[in-house]
């Protein structure tokens with residue numbers, strides 16, 4: 001892969017990483033606040049009883065989001081690491097170069113579209 005391409009993808013990855021960090025930070029603040037509100041204030045306990053179901057759901061959602069973003073962050077970090085080692089842009093399964101269009105859409109992609117689709121079909125039980 002050409003140097004200017006690598007630089008382009010590195011920029012894309014770093015930008016995505018920044019966005020993700022921002023989202024994770026916001027979600028963590030929401031999560032912290034929700035926990036504090038539901039455990040911190042004893043006088044408001046009965047008042048909050050009716051909302052407890054919703055609170056739990058909100059916490060759950062925030063946590064799910066955080067873990068999904070956490071995984072994405074890991075993949076982006078891995079892609080940046082590969083890029084700096086000069087291993088970026090080849091499919092982990094078949095070893096062929098991943099198409100530029102795919103890397104532009106998903107800069108942390110580890111598999112080419114073919115292998116990705118194959119894997120997804122296997123996972124969902126399509127034969």
Ligand SMILES: [Zn+2]
Pocket residue numbers: 091092093094095096111112113114115116
């Ligand atoms: Zn492949």
